[in-house]
Amino acid sequence: MNQLADRGEPTKGRSRRLGKNGDGAERHEAIYRSISDAIIEHRLKPGARLREDALSEVFGVSRTGIRKILQRLALEQLVTLTPRRGASVTRPTADEAREVFDARQMIECGLMPEVAKRIGAADVQELRAMASREREALRAGEQSTAIKLSAAFHERLAELSGNATLAAFVGRLCSRSSLILAVYGNPGNLGCESHDHDDLIRYLEAGDGEGAKAFMSHHLKEIEASLSIVEEEAEAPDLHSIFGG
Amino acid sequence: MNQLADRGEPTKGRSRRLGKNGDGAERHEAIYRSISDAIIEHRLKPGARLREDALSEVFGVSRTGIRKILQRLALEQLVTLTPRRGASVTRPTADEAREVFDARQMIECGLMPEVAKRIGAADVQELRAMASREREALRAGEQSTAIKLSAAFHERLAELSGNATLAAFVGRLCSRSSLILAVYGNPGNLGCESHDHDDLIRYLEAGDGEGAKAFMSHHLKEIEASLSIVEEEAEAPDLHSIFGG
DNA sequence: GGCGCCCAATGCGTATACAATAAGGGGATC
DNA sequence: GATCCCCTTATTGTATACGCATTGGGCGCC
Numbered sequence: 001m002n003q004l005a006d007r008g009e010p011t012k013g014r015s016r017r018l019g020k021n022g023d024g025a026e027r028h029e030a031i032y033r034s035i036s037d038a039i040i041e042h043r044l045k046p047g048a049r050l051r052e053d054a055l056s057e058v059f060g061v062s063r064t065g066i067r068k069i070l071q072r073l074a075l076e077q078l079v080t081l082t083p084r085r086g087a088s089v090t091r092p093t094a095d096e097a098r099e100v101f102d103a104r105q106m107i108e109c110g111l112m113p114e115v116a117k118r119i120g121a122a123d124v125q126e127l128r129a130m131a132s133r134e135r136e137a138l139r140a141g142e143q144s145t146a147i148k149l150s151a152a153f154h155e156r157l158a159e160l161s162g163n164a165t166l167a168a169f170v171g172r173l174c175s176r177s178s179l180i181l182a183v184y185g186n187p188g189n190l191g192c193e194s195h196d197h198d199d200l201i202r203y204l205e206a207g208d209g210e211g212a213k214a215f216m217s218h219h220l221k222e223i224e225a226s227l228s229i230v231e232e233e234a235e236a237p238d239l240h241s242i243f244g245g
Numbered sequence: 246m247n248q249l250a251d252r253g254e255p256t257k258g259r260s261r262r263l264g265k266n267g268d269g270a271e272r273h274e275a276i277y278r279s280i281s282d283a284i285i286e287h288r289l290k291p292g293a294r295l296r297e298d299a300l301s302e303v304f305g306v307s308r309t310g311i312r313k314i315l316q317r318l319a320l321e322q323l324v325t326l327t328p329r330r331g332a333s334v335t336r337p338t339a340d341e342a343r344e345v346f347d348a349r350q351m352i353e354c355g356l357m358p359e360v361a362k363r364i365g366a367a368d369v370q371e372l373r374a375m376a377s378r379e380r381e382a383l384r385a386g387e388q389s390t391a392i393k394l395s396a397a398f399h400e401r402l403a404e405l406s407g408n409a410t411l412a413a414f415v416g417r418l419c420s421r422s423s424l425i426l427a428v429y430g431n432p433g434n435l436g437c438e439s440h441d442h443d444d445l446i447r448y449l450e451a452g453d454g455e456g457a458k459a460f461m462s463h464h465l466k467e468i469e470a471s472l473s474i475v476e477e478e479a480e481a482p483d484l485h486s487i488f489g490g
Numbered sequence: 491g492g493c494g495c496c497c498a499a500t501g502c503g504t505a506t507a508c509a510a511t512a513a514g515g516g517g518a519t520c
Numbered sequence: 521g522a523t524c525c526c527c528t529t530a531t532t533g534t535a536t537a538c539g540c541a542t543t544g545g546g547c548g549c550c
Contacts, residue, residue: 025328025533053501062535063502071313075320083270084502084541099410106355106411165344166351169414270503297532307505308532329511329532 031059032069039078039089040151040178041144046091050079076172078179090179094229097180101224104173108154109217111161111170113209123160124205130156131197147178153197177223184227196222276304277314284323284334285396285423286389291336295324321417323424335424339474342425346469349418353399354462356406356415358454368405369450375401376442392423398442422468429472441467 035055038044055066070087073079080090092100130153137145151174158170196219203212280300283289300311315332318324325335337345375398382390396419403415441464448457 051501064534064536067502068316071316072320075317086502096410099408102408103411103414106352110351110355163344163347165341165418166348169348173410296530298530309504309506312532330513331532 027061028065028069031061031065032072034059035069035073036078036175037148039073040175041148042178042182043144044089046089046179046183048089050087050089052086076175078175090176092176092180092183094184094231096176097184097227097229098224100173100176100180101220104154104170104177105217105220107166107170107173108158108220109213111158111163111166112204112213112216114161114163115157116204116207116209116212118162119160119204119207124201127153127156127201127204128198131201134197135195147181150197151175151178157200180227184229186226186228272306273310273314276306276310277317279304280314280318281323281420282393284318285420286393287423287427288389289334291334291424291428293334295332295334297331321420323420335421337421337425337428339429339476341421342429342472342474343469345418345421345425346465349415349422350462350465352411352415352418353403353465354458356403356408356411357449357458357461359406359408360402361449361452361454361457363407364405364449369446372398372401372446372449373443376446379442380440392426395442396420396423402445425472429474431471431473 035044035050044050050070052063052066052070055070056063059066070079070081074081074087077090079087081087130149134146134149134153137143137149154174155167155171158167161167196215200212200215200219203215280289280295289295295315297308297311297315300315301308304311315324315326319326319332322335324332326332375394379391379394379398382388382394399419400412400416403412406412441460445457445460445464448460
C-alpha cells in the first residue's frame with residue numbers, strides 16, 4: 001500500500017526517502033541532539049510540553065522514533081514523562097538542584113588531580129579555545145550559546161581524566177545544571193564567571209592538581225550561591241501540607 | 246489472535262490481556278526487573294543474545310514494549326545494542342572494569358562521611374539484616390543471590406546519604422560491577438567478603454565517617470584485586486594489531 | 491446562578507504489518 | 521575438491537492503525 005506513496009509523494013512532504021535504515025540511526029542521533037541542545041540552551045524552557053505528534057511532524061519521522069528519543073531524554077532527566085500526559089521539559093526541584101551540585105562537587109573536584117596529571121599541551125590549547133569562545137559568547141550577549149559552551153567545557157574537562165564513565169556522569173550533571181540555571185538562576189548572572197575557566201586551566205597546566213581541585217570547588221560553590229534555590233510550588237500547592245490534612 | 250494463547254498458561258499470574266494501559270507501566274517495570282535481575286545474578290551471562298521475538302513471547306508483550314525495555318537497559322549499559330544485530334548482555338572491557346571501580350572508589354568513599362552523619366538506628370538494623378541475608382546466601386552456596394544482595398547493600402548504603410542522584414549513579418555502577426564479576430571474577434571468590442559489610446556497618450554506627458571511608462576504600466580495592474582483569478579478546482582477534490597491518 | 495455531570499476531542503500506549511539488511515547455507519563453476 | 525556468489529532466512533527498524541484514558545467545554549439540574 002505504501003509502495004505507491006513511496007515514489008510519488010511523501011504525503012506530508014516530510015523530508016525524503018526516510019525509512020532508509022542506514023541513516024536512521026544518525027538521523028535519530030541528530031534529532032536527539034537538536035532537542036537536547038534546545039533544552040540546554042533554554043530555547044525550550046522547563047515545563048514546556050513536548051507533544052509527540054508535533055515533534056514527529058517537525059523532524060519528519062514517525063512517533064515511534066520520537067518516542068525512543070523522548071525516552072532517552074527522560075532517562076537523562078532532561079524531560080519528564082508523565083504516564084498519560086506526555087513529555088515535558090523537566091523542572092528540577094530545589095532538592096534535585098542541591099543534589100546535582102553536591103554531586104558535581106564530589107565528582108568534578110575529585111577528578112581534578114587526575115586531569116592535572118594527564119593533561120597535555122594540546123588539551124590546554126583546546127580548553128583555552130573553548131573558554132575563549134565562551135567569553136566571546138558572553139560578551140555578545142548570547143546567553144544560550146554561553147550556557148552550552150560552559151557545560152561543554154566542564155564535560156570536556158572530565159573527559160580528560162581518562163575515565164569515560166565518570167565523564168559521562170559529569171556530562172549528565174552539567175545538562176541538568178543547565179536546567180537548574182533556567183529555573184533558579186537570576187537573569188544576567190550566568191553562574192560561570194568568564195575568567196574562572198581560564199584560571200582553572202592555569203592550575204591544570206601547572207600540574208597543580210590540588211590547586212585545581214580547590215579552585216573547582218570554589219567555582220562550583222559560587223555558581224550554586226548565585227542561584228535562588230527556593231521551591232516555587234507554582235502548579236501543585238500541596239494542600240495536605242498546608243492544612244495538615 | 247493472541248486470545249488463543251491466553252487460556253493455556255497463566256505463567257506468571259495474568260500475562261496477556263494487556264493493551265490495558267493502566268498496568269502496562271507496572272508490567273514493563275516488572276519485565277525490566279526480571280531481565281535486569283537475571284543479568285545481575287549471572288543467569289544471563291555476558292555475550293548472551295537477547296532476541297526481541299523470544300523476549301516478547303516469554304513475557305507476553307509485543308516487541309514494542311520489549312524494545313523500550315532493551316533501550317533502557319542499553320542506556321544503563323547492562324546490554325549492548327548493536328545496530329542490526331540486536332541486543333546482547335554487555336561484556337565489559339578491561340578498561341571499563343577499571344573505570345567502574347575507580348568511579349566507585351570516588352563516589353562510594355566520598356559518600357561515607359555523609360552516611361555516617363545521617364544514619365539512624367533503623368537504618369543500621371536494615372543494613373545488618375541485608376548483610377545477614379547476604380552471608381546466608383553465601384553459606385548456602387547461592388552465588389546468584391549473594392551477588393544481587395551485595396549490590397543491593399552498596400546501593401542502599403548510597404541512598405542513605407540522602408543524595409538520590411549519586412545513589413542512582415552508585416546503583417548503576419554496582420550493576421555493572423556485577424557484570425564485571427561475571428567476566429573477570431575467579432570462581433569461588435565473590436569479591437565481597439561476608440564479614441566486610443558488617444565491619445563497615447560498625448564504623449557507620451559509631452559515626453566514624455573517616456573510618457568508614459577508609460574501610461570502604463580498602464573493601465573496594467580488595468574486590469578489584471580479586472579479579473583477573475585482562476582483555477580476553479575472544480571473538481574479535483584484532484588481526485591488525487597482531488600482524489601490524 | 492452555580493455546581494456537577496456528560497460528551498467529545500486530543501493525544502498517548504500498544505500491537506501489528508511491512509521493508510530492509512546481514513548472515514549463513516547451498517549450488518555451480520573453475 | 522575448493523572457492524565464490526547468490527539466494528534464502530531470520531531478525532531488526534520503522535511506520536501506521538487502533539484503543540483507551542484524560543481533559544476541557546457545554547448543558548442540564550438543583
